[in-house]
Amino acid sequence: MGNTPEQAATGRVWLVTGANSGFGQAIAEAALAAGDTVVAAARRPETLEALAAAHPGRLVPVRLDVTDPARISAVVADTLGRYGRIDVLVNNAGRGLIGAVEEYTDRELRDLMELHFFGPAALTRAVLPHMRAQGSGAVVQMSSMGGRFSFPGVGAYSATKFALEGLSEALAQEVAGFGIKVLIVEPGAFRTGFAGGGALAQSTPIAAYEPVVGPVRSGLPDSDGKQPGDPAKAAAAILAALDAERTPLRLALGNDAVDAILGNLDGARRETEAWEAVGRGTDFPAGE
Structure with missing residues (x-):
């Protein structure tokens, strides 16, 4: 199927998850501005109709x-x-998910790991055979300074x-010889909507942790729309890092x-x- 593509792509072909908001949308727009083609993945792709119409x-x-x-395999x-x-x-x-460690349920922990680790790992494994065959490619892992x-x-x-960062650090060394780059992006606070709306969940509070976790529970939502980071500038920095002769393994974004x-x-x-x-x-004496 990959040997007989239906149409020629303009520029590079990007596959971006969570492309309908925040960093995903900013990266998609930057790639389009660079003359590339973007497959924009989202749970609600109808939210991308206006962007698709602007870039037919x-x-x-x-x-x-x-x-x-199964859907990962199908999209790839x-x-x-x-x-x-x-x-x-x-x-x-x-x-996001705010809460003290004692407050988290197994379900909350497992669901977040599925989204942030197992999903990206599966997508990465799905694209690697094709990147290895073409002798080039890049995997961008959106982490955080919290990574x-x-x-x-x-x-x-x-x-x-x-x-995700531990997996990606090993991955970068494994695939470098195939011409594949790995870039871990570690943003600080950016105006992406991450701290507002439905993107930030909270565990059921335990009163004893209020002095230490309470400020985070209130502070993160209150910061929405006031963060210092500009997502468009972050996207430009990511493209610049990918185009660099020596792409860094980790790219911290934002003064914070x-x-x-x-x-x-x-x-x-x-x-x-x-x-x-x-x-x-703690070693045995030399020679023993």
Whole structure:
């Protein structure tokens, strides 16, 4: 099917999940502006009708719930059947969950991991054989500064992003020899609608955690529409990173993300050095 595409694509072919809002929409629009073709995946593709009408033949809305493995296979096969290739996969679909670790239910944890880890992993595995065959491609994993460190109230979200980043770090080394790039994007607070509407769920509170989790419960929704980050500038930065001769493995976006990640790295080094002697003292003596 991929050897006999129905139509020639303009520019690169992108497959973007969660393309109807936030970073997904900004990336789709940036790719279109660059002259590329976008297969825009969303659970409600009808929300992409206006964008598709503005770019006939170059933006194709498709229905996709990334927690549905059968649908993942179908969308990848349909895209290959239509265009013969997929040049860039952007795993962007996601949502938030606020709560203390003790508050989360198994269902909440498993559902979030399905959305942020197992879905992107399945999509990545689905496109890799074709990228390897064509000797090129890129996988963009939309993580978060919360994929590098965590703080009270966002343990579940960070856990899913930590898992995705660990998988992607290994993946990048595995596929580099095939001409495939892997880019992990770690945004801070951007005006994407993530903190408002239905994109941010909350666990059932336990009163004892109110002093430490309460400020996050109120602060994140209250920040909606006031975040410093510009999604269009983030999308431009992602395209620039992909086009660079040496694409970074991780790309922190936003002053808040850059500052917080650098601070976290500095703190981690200080702690490791403080306990270095203890850590080095746990081997058998040399020669034994």
